[in-house]
Amino acid sequence: MTKDKLSYKLTRILKSALATLAVPVFVIYLLVAKPDYTIMNGLAHIVLPVANVVGDVITWPVRLVGQSIDWVRETSKIRTENENLRKKLDAALANKYACDIALDENQKLERELGVKTASPYKNVVADVQFDDSVFHHNTFLINRGTKSGIYKGMVVVSFDNRLIGTVIDCGSSFCRVRALTDADSNIAVRVVGSDISGFLQGNGKTKASIGFFSDTQFVGRQGLKIITSNISGILPPGIYIGDMIDETYVDVLRPNQNSRVMVLKYNGQDSYN
Amino acid sequence: MIEKILSFCKKIAPFFITLFLWRLSIRFWNPAGILALIPIFYYTFVRNIRFFTVFGLLFCFLIDYRCNLPLFWTSMFCIFYAIDGFQNYIEIPHIDKNALYIFMFFCGVGFIILTFSGLTFANFINNLWLFIWLNVLYVPITALDRWVRQ
Numbered sequence: 001m002t003k004d005k006l007s008y009k010l011t012r013i014l015k016s017a018l019a020t021l022a023v024p025v026f027v028i029y030l031l032v033a034k035p036d037y038t039i040m041n042g043l044a045h046i047v048l049p050v051a052n053v054v055g056d057v058i059t060w061p062v063r064l065v066g067q068s069i070d071w072v073r074e075t076s077k078i079r080t081e082n083e084n085l086r087k088k089l090d091a092a093l094a095n096k097y098a099c100d101i102a103l104d105e106n107q108k109l110e111r112e113l114g115v116k117t118a119s120p121y122k123n124v125v126a127d128v129q130f131d132d133s134v135f136h137h138n139t140f141l142i143n144r145g146t147k148s149g150i151y152k153g154m155v156v157v158s159f160d161n162r163l164i165g166t167v168i169d170c171g172s173s174f175c176r177v178r179a180l181t182d183a184d185s186n187i188a189v190r191v192v193g194s195d196i197s198g199f200l201q202g203n204g205k206t207k208a209s210i211g212f213f214s215d216t217q218f219v220g221r222q223g224l225k226i227i228t229s230n231i232s233g234i235l236p237p238g239i240y241i242g243d244m245i246d247e248t249y250v251d252v253l254r255p256n257q258n259s260r261v262m263v264l265k266y267n268g269q270d271s272y273n
Numbered sequence: 274m275i276e277k278i279l280s281f282c283k284k285i286a287p288f289f290i291t292l293f294l295w296r297l298s299i300r301f302w303n304p305a306g307i308l309a310l311i312p313i314f315y316y317t318f319v320r321n322i323r324f325f326t327v328f329g330l331l332f333c334f335l336i337d338y339r340c341n342l343p344l345f346w347t348s349m350f351c352i353f354y355a356i357d358g359f360q361n362y363i364e365i366p367h368i369d370k371n372a373l374y375i376f377m378f379f380c381g382v383g384f385i386i387l388t389f390s391g392l393t394f395a396n397f398i399n400n401l402w403l404f405i406w407l408n409v410l411y412v413p414i415t416a417l418d419r420w421v422r423q
Contacts (some may be wrong), residue, residue, distance in 0.1 A: 012358050013358060014358070015326070015354070015358055016354065016355045016356075016357070016359050017357025017358075019351040019353075019354040019358065020351070020355040020359075021353075022348075022351045023283075023348050023351050023352055023355070026344045026347065027348075027350070029344075030343055030344060037343055039336075040334075040343060040344065041338075043334070044334070044335070044338040047331065047334070047335060048335060048338065051292065051295070051296070051332075051335060052296070054291070054292060055292050055295065055296025055297075056296070057332065058289060058292060058293055058296070059293055059297055062297060063297070106323040111378060130305070130339065131300045131304075132298070132304060132305040132339045132340060132341070133300060133304055134304035134305045134307060134340050134399075134403070135342065135387045135391065135396065135399070135400065136387070136390070136391025136393070136396045137340055137341040137391075139339070139340075139341045141339070168341075169356045174287055176339075176341075178341070182341070183391045184341070203391070203393055204391050204393060204395065204396050204399075205393060205395045205396075206395075225333050256300055
């Protein structure tokens with residue numbers, strides 16, 4: 001078809017009209033469907049796995065080379081890591097007796113005070129598939145979904161029980177997790193050893209900022225430990241988040257620091273599934 | 274026979290390259306497969322590959338999904354498609370350097386909006402880096418396509 005033909009011009013105008021029409025439809029949809037975007041996420045749940053599978057097939061040689069390079073790099077690091085771990089082990093063993101005594105005393109206190117600590121007895125281990133930190137959003141995909149019993153709102157932690165993020169969308173075989181550094185992340189937290197609550201907000205940086213403390217006189221300082229608070233039952237209480245770096249920022253775990261994570265099956269009703 | 278295979282390869286190459294760049298996402302260099310915007314733009318606006326528009330739209334949607342930017346690049350794509358279709362002042366396929374400046378405009382508008390929607394110095398630097406990186410890579414990728422066709 002030559003560009004001078006009327007039919008070509010008509011087709012082009014028709015396609016452009018369709019594209020023009022699509023924009024207000026998108027805008028209206030975004031306004032109406034916010035924040036769940038059910039149709040959009042539903043479409044992504046179908047398209048994304050298919051594109052991933054096809055992409056896996058065509059990119060395997062490149063990924064194989066990449067994995068081999070990673071493997072060689074990891075292997076070369078092992079010796080240094082081993083030496084560091086030995087030093088840490090020696091230091092940990094030196095503190096072991098003090099910790100044992102503290103644990104015994106803690107258990108005794110819990111028994112005497114009748115404190116019941118909730119602990120998740122079900123969790124799902126998942127691999128981080130893609131770290132999609134871009135622009136002011138920090139989300140990542142994990143390779144477990146509704147098939148493994150994961151649902152929107154569940155909590156993702158590292159293997160040392162440190163909060164990484166919350167599940168914001170779930171397909172059958174994958175989940176999208178919002179990291180604490182995401183600009184849309186805003187969670188209730190508590191300062192360890194006090195009743196002071198606050199809010200931890202991401203801003204797309206590598207650190208998250210803390211503020212809106214329940215005590216207006218409170219000023220944060222370096223070294224204070226921050227844990228989750230159970231305000232409105234969105235997050236399970238008492239999960240370690242990180243230490244304060246200064247009076248504003250908290251050192252939180254970022255998606256690229258973990259290749260494997262755990263999803264806690266927390267139902268948001270002050271209990272674990 | 275070989276010619277048929279080569280012809281088939283040439284036909285699927287645009288789709289292949291887009292999928293390839295999208296799938297090989299890696300933090301810092303290709304976050305959320307954003308480099309796929311290069312073939313999406315090039316094969317839709319510069320080379321006008323048949324059926325590629327729908328494919329490009331789909332991959333804009335996938336980039337948006339992974340960037341957590343609901344329908345942002347998809348809308349940008351539609352707006353540019355509409356503008357390109359309704360005007361006949363600029364013939365994108367005939368612009369020098371495979372329409373690099375138009376691509377810069379396309380990305381630039383998107384990146385400016387995204388920078389102002391989450392305005393911090395770190396985001397500004399990140400966005401600036403991505404903008405430069407995308408435009409730097411646009412030149413060899415499109416030149417390679419032209420060379421293969423010739």
